[in-house]
Amino acid sequence: MTEHSTVSTYVNIVFASDEEYLPVTAVALTSAAINFSSDQRLRAFLLIEKPLSSDASKRFSALSEKFNFDFQPIIISASEFSSVRTTRGISVATYFRLFMHLVLPEDVQKVVYLDSDIIITGNLARLYSDTQLNDNLFAGAEDYNSISHRAAYGVPDKAVNINAGVMVCNIKAMRSMDFLGIVQEYIVKNKYRIFHGDQQILNRLFHDRMQYLHIRWNMHGQLFEPAWVRANMKSRAFMSLDSISEGARRPSVIHYNGGMKPWNGGAHPKRREWYKYAKQSTYSELFAEPKWPKNVKKERQTWLDRFYKKVWLDKLWQALREGYRAHETRVTVDQSIKKGGIWKDKPFNELRVLSEKATIIQIHQYLAMRSLTRRHQDFSAAKYIRELSEGLKIYSNAPGDDLDGGFHENVKQIFRSAHIGMKVLPYEAEFSLVLHMAVRTPGFWDALLTSSFDRDLLFGEAAFFGAYAGYFDKDAPPVTRRPFGYILDDLGYYYDARQPSRLETKLNDPGYALSEKDIDRCRRLIKRVVSERLTKYNRYAACGTPVNLEAGSVVLIDQTPHDASIKFGSAERRTIIDMVNAAVSENPDVPIYFKRHPDNIQKTRNTLQTTSRVRYLADTADITQVLDQAAKVYVVSSQVGFEALLRGKEVVTFGMPFYAGWGLTDDRQPFQRRKQKRTIEDIFYAACIDLSIYFNPLTDEIVEIEEAFDVIGKLRRLEMSEQLTMQVHPPVKSIAAE
Structure with missing residues (x-):
């Protein structure tokens, strides 16, 4: 292999691979060499975790001699990334590029990094010479899912977002900064949140030092399908349709992404082109091209x-x-x-309803049988979480975009694992975590199926005082739009009244008694709930429209018709109407107000029948002020009834909420199972302390409920002082010092 001394002599390219992927890497390198044309010499570096075998070394040497380029393997270790999740089918070798500025020869100041699952049909010398990075670190084509990736990564809506499969990299600039230190610090803090490997890391940390290449330098399979492009690209990325069309006509790099890999039988639109280069590689005998169907000539x-x-x-x-x-x-x-x-x-709709009710009965039967064998066991949320090993595989029915940058992303931090979701195979899972009572989806049934093999089954829901802003509140910083507290139950959802949940089982146990210390703790916390105006979504409390209710006023609490706590709380959509009629009949001489549910407001849905006796509260009215001034509160099964009890208000229930049936509420449905008389401190301790777990989103630590309340106050102050940024995970040091 010829050695040259000056920087201008070479066009430097870098691949990263593990041993298994070497044949595919060789095909990509073959395509690069065949289409290379320049007075400069092509120099290819291969980052690999262990020395090439004798056979692989001979094959790559033969390849470099055949096409007259320099080839240099570099041994590198990325073992510290082994616990960081990446996309299924992609090995830890993808992280090698994060080290390349440290291991490449000193004369290398710029490289073109290339994934192995590509072919290069353009001249890399043109890309190398034409791309002027200046002070930027990376140049790449916009990812065809860039809009959703920006949201998931937590970067500005217009930030550069590249696909890391083809990048021009400024090695000189990477060496001039603590590049690896910045990356390692981010991984330590976010290793459970990483789901797109190093592409997520690079775009999250360095989006302000990136620039775009033309899309022809990274053409994924879908981009060759005009109908797919027209139907999808406007909602997926900002690249123009003209640039995609140009890239499809004259691609410089074809990327065989996802399951569209020709060597695995994938139906990529450009699969024939890959085999063209595979036949010319030194691994040609491994890749037998299938017989493709012949194109039928169309009559003019x-x-x-x-x-x-x-x-x-x-x-x-x-x-x-x-x-x-x-x-x-x-x-x-x-x-x-x-x-x-x-x-x-x-009617067909009634057939659907009958089918759904049959499904609900089946679920009830399964959970009831499971409860019989487990209800005598002890369960505490914090104790359970702290005893879990790190990095467990957990099956969950939450969609991927809910866990990866979405509403339930903090679950991964709480359980200390990136391997949570429906991509975990049922037989791999240590236990199942149900985060949505979506009884008609396969994911819900797979969670039950997994648990049937003597594995734990947890039901998780945002804790009663464990959220700041709603997830769809786009004006709120992303760090505030995810629950930082969860109530966990190993027998069923706390709002599912069909069989005893762990919460009900604890409260129904005569031996479940609080110490004086626990009672005092609950009273202090309840006092904070009232004085600090704490509720489910705390961004909107104490800052809404001022409320001034007449003495003795009655307040009716709305709910969404499809709320799970109605369906599983022995109520129907019409129960809200029954509640309103009862309140009007029972309170003839006092003002009656109706507080609409936020979701019904957004969807302009009206659940209240017209009546002159009931007045609407302002949609922006602060619910904590409403409860402070109300004398009596009517609910079906809303959490607001629980918050009213914490204030000592009279509460009337028409469903079967978790706080009813213990002697504190006026219940219009009988509760035969709930035998014990309980204090509000008993219910608060069981629901908000014993079965709940809290997480500080500013420090990424499991905390007690007292600190969770502190976090709410801190978020309010930071937002008022405009110190909260629109970043997903703001810098820890600046916020912790507040």
Whole structure:
């Protein structure tokens, strides 16, 4: 291999691979060499964790001799990243590039970094010479999912967001700063939040020192499909449709992303091109090209033929086809109704409701049987969490975008694992975590299935005083839009009244008694709830429209019709109407107010029937002020009833909420199971301390409820002083010092 001394002599490219991926890397390198043309010499570096085997060394040496370029493997270790999650199918080798400025020869000041699952059809010498980085660290094509990635990474909406598969890298600038130190500090703080590997790290930390390349330098498979591009790209990225079209006509790099890899049978639009270079690589015998279906030659048509076919025959055929399908559907439904013994005129929507109710009964039967074997065990949320090992694989029915940068992202920090979600295979999971009572989704049933193999099953929900802003409140900084407290139950959701939850089991146990120390602690905390105006979403408390209710006023609390605490709290949509009618009948001489639910406000949904006796409170009214001034509160199953009890108010319930049935509320439904008389301190301790876990989003530490209350106050002060940024994870030092 020839050695040269000056920087201008070389065009430097870098690959990173593990041993298993070497044949694919060789194909990418082959394509780069074949299409390289320059007075400069191509020099390729391979970052790898252990020395090449004798066979691999011979193959890469033969490749460099065949196409006349320099090749140098560099041994590197990325073991410190082994616990950091990356996308399924991508190895820890992807992190090697974070070290390359430390291990590349001193004369290397700029490189083109290339993933292995690509082919290069353009001239890398042009990319190398034409890309002027100046003070920027990286240049790359915009990722075709950049809009959602910005939100998940927590960077500004217009920030540069590149796909890290092809990057021009400023090695000189990386060496002039503590690049690796910055990366390592971020990983220590966020290793459970990382879900896109080093691409997430680079875009999160250095988006303000990046610039774009033309998309032709990183063309993913979907971008070659015009129909897909027209249907999807406006909502996914900011790149223009013209630039994508140009890239599809003249791609310089073709990226075989995701499951579209030709060597694994993927149906990439440019799969034939990959095999063209595979045949010329030194691993050609490993890649046998499949027989592709032949393209059928289309007959030439006149414009009249095309018009006639498009406007008339196609429409006629479509009408006939859809009519026949509709007929088939009606026949099938009629036959199903007859066979099932259901009335012939039963509407289809009622069939759906019957199916859903049958599903709910099945879930109840499973959870009831499970509860019988486990209800005598002890369970405490904080104790359970602290005894868990780090990095466990946990199956959860929460969608990926809910956990990765979404509403439930803090769950990964609390459980100290990045491996949470539906991508965890049921047989891999240590236990299941249900975060949505979505009974008609496969994820919910997979969670139950996993637990049936003698594994724990936890039901998680945002704690009663464990959130600051709503997730869809885009005006709030991202760090404040995720719950920092969760109530965990190993028997069922606390709001599911069909069988005893762990919360109900504790309160129904005569032996569950608080010490004087615990009682005093609860009283201090309850006093803070009232005086500091703490509630479920604390950003809006004490800053809404001023409230001035007449003495003796009655307040009715709205809920969304599809609220799980209604469906599983022995209530129906019409129960809210029953509640309103009862309040009007029972309180003839006092003012009655109706507080609308925020979700109903946003969706302009009205659950209140017109009545002159009931007045609407302002939608922006602070609920804590409303409760302070109300004499009596009517609820179906809302948490607001619990907050009213903490203030010593009279509460009337029409569903079966967790705080009803213990002698503190006027309940319109009987609770046969709940035998014990309980104090408000008992309920507060069980629900908010014993079964809840809290997390400080500013320091990423598990904390007690007292510190969680402190966090709410700190977030309010920081936001008022405009010290909270729109970053997902603001710098710890500046906030901790507040």
